[in-house]
Amino acid sequence: xxPHSLEQLDALRDECKAMVTRRAGLSAGAAVLPIPGxxxxxxxxxxxxxxxxxxxxxxxxxxxxxxxxxxIKRVILIGATSIGNNLIGKWVTRQLVMQALKRVxxxxxxxxxxxxxxxxxxxxxxxxxxxxxxxxxxxxxDDCYAVAKKALLAQAPExxxxxxxxxxxVELARP
Numbered sequence: 001x002x003p004h005s006l007e008q009l010d011a012l013r014d015e016c017k018a019m020v021t022r023r024a025g026l027s028a029g030a031a032v033l034p035i036p037g038x039x040x041x042x043x044x045x046x047x048x049x050x051x052x053x054x055x056x057x058x059x060x061x062x063x064x065x066x067x068x069x070x071x072i073k074r075v076i077l078i079g080a081t082s083i084g085n086n087l088i089g090k091w092v093t094r095q096l097v098m099q100a101l102k103r104v105x106x107x108x109x110x111x112x113x114x115x116x117x118x119x120x121x122x123x124x125x126x127x128x129x130x131x132x133x134x135x136x137x138x139x140x141x142d143d144c145y146a147v148a149k150k151a152l153l154a155q156a157p158e159x160x161x162x163x164x165x166x167x168x169x170v171e172l173a174r175p
Contacts (some may be wrong), residue, residue, distance in 0.1 A: 002059035020137030031129035
């Protein structure tokens with residue numbers, strides 16, 4: 001379900017960014033271990049789990065969107081497309097996650113090479129892994145926030161009450 005207020009939306013953003021930081025720490029932990037492929041596999045697994053969790057918190061997973069009013073649904077899908085996020089409102093697959101990782105590809109390549117340098121390389125790989133996961137996760141949180149805010153504002157006209165002020169009311173209000 002979509003958030004009902006900007007305060008609730010802000011709280012969700014903060015909660016999701018804390019989740020991203022925790023998952024980035026797990027990614028960094030996996031990057032420290034000098035086992036080829038473990039870090040990339042861990043990153044993909046973390047993202048496949050984290051992205052849908054963020055979508056769900058903002059009310060933007062496919063099932064939640066399907067149950068919305070068609071006008072709000074359109075606002076969400078157009079909003080996600082206009083900011084270039086192909087992970088909002090879709091089932092997250094390994095291919096979509098790999099596309100997202102390609103955006104930070106140079107960091108992933110550097111991390112993989114750096115791990116094989118004793119001690120300093122592992123620390124560098126962990127910091128790159130943490131940074132890349134945090135970058136991807138926070139960017140997704142910000143995109144979800146923007147789309148959910150558009151949807152919230154699109155719902156607002158139905159909730160706004162208009163009170164007509166007549167000249168008689170103005171006269172009564174004067175001291």
